[in-house]
Amino acid sequence: MTQELLTWLSVLAFITGIIALVLEIFVIPGFGVAGVAGIILIGWGVLLLSVDFTQATAALGVALVATVVLFGLGIKLFSKLKLWQRITLQDKQNSASGYVAPVSEPDISPGMVGTALTPLRPAGAIEINGMRLDAVTSGEYIPPGSRVRIVKLEGTRMVVRVVTD
Structure with a gap:
């Protein structure tokens, strides 16, 4: 070259x-x-x-x-x-400012019984041991006030059914 x-x-x-x-x-x-x-x-x-x-x-x-x-x-x-x-964001997220990590889920296990607080169609809120929790059904409608039983836990997803007995 x-x-x-x-x-x-x-x-x-x-x-x-x-x-x-x-x-x-x-x-x-x-x-x-x-x-x-x-x-x-x-x-x-x-x-x-x-x-x-x-x-x-x-x-x-x-x-x-x-x-x-x-x-x-x-x-x-x-x-x-x-x-x-x-x-840019200058604020820091600390507990003094009111930022706290969510409390870990309490000991919830399949078979526990609670009450439907809202209509579950198929998702809603239930109460177990005085704690308000989110839950879903397998597709059926559950009216508020019904007694429900946890049938399955999949990570954070809680599946419930109406207690028939």
Whole structure:
């Protein structure tokens, strides 16, 4: 290859890499093949343009370190801007503010009997041992006030039937 062709090839690789990165950022969702290809093409273009391989490798290393440092400083400084604070959530969710994790389900097991608080058609609320719980039927309608028995527990889904005895 002639030197002139090699120069144009490196410029073409560099520009194609920038186009691939721009497409990846603004057009293609996520970071995938176009982004990685863009980074590789930009690096390859810089290596081809350099006179000395050692010089190019050192320049790429310095650029990589500078990018990481500037990115870190940018995040630190950008997070202090009023615009950033207006568009991000600043409140913390703690128990002093009233945020508490839901209490784990009490000891509920199949066979327990309770009362339907609302119509179950097929979903509604029941009461067992003074606790209000959500339940579903197998498809039948159960009027409020009916006695119901838990027939199946599937994770958080509680299936009940009318007590007939």
